[in-house]
Amino acid sequence: MKKLLVLVCMVCLLGSVSAQCTSPAPATSEKMEAEKAKVIKISQSEFVKKVFDYKDANAVYKGKLPIVVDCYADWCGPCRRLAPTIEELAAQYDGQVVFYKINVDEAKEMARMLEISSIPTILYIKPEVQPQRTVGLLDKSDLVKIIDGYLLEKEE
DSSP states (O other): OHHHHHHHHHHHHHHHHHHHHHSOOOOHHHHHHHHHSOOEEOOHHHHHHHTOOTTOTTOOOOOSSOEEEEEEOTTOHHHHHHHHHHHHHHHHTTTTOEEEEEETTTOHHHHHHTTOOSSSEEEEEOTTSOOEEEESOOOHHHHHHHIIIIISOOOO
16 A cells, blocks of 8 residues: 555656646747736835936936836725736837836835825826826726827827
């Protein structure tokens, strides 16, 4: 009985090792593509470095491409429902718009200074223009209209 158990364990072990060895590794270009169009989670200090210093009333956006900043919290149901849509938009607008997300529970000072009192709040920021925002859960088509119309200034 003991020998049978050892034999079964060895067969299972060999089967799993064999499956791992024979499964194809993702191609490098596939890895790069998967990593390319992601929503980038940033901290409050990274926001100051990459976007603008929210403490400075005369601060200007530091980037070149327009950005969307999803201000969210982990406990927020509408924020969790919005997250997959933001991920899809990041892929759709890859190279045209940068997508960030920032947890307002971890960035309380920034949220207070930017008067973010309801979530989800989405900031739309482009160079040399006052940031705009929406509050609440929006569907993808509304977000596309805002991104195309405001950030990219595409005509309908």
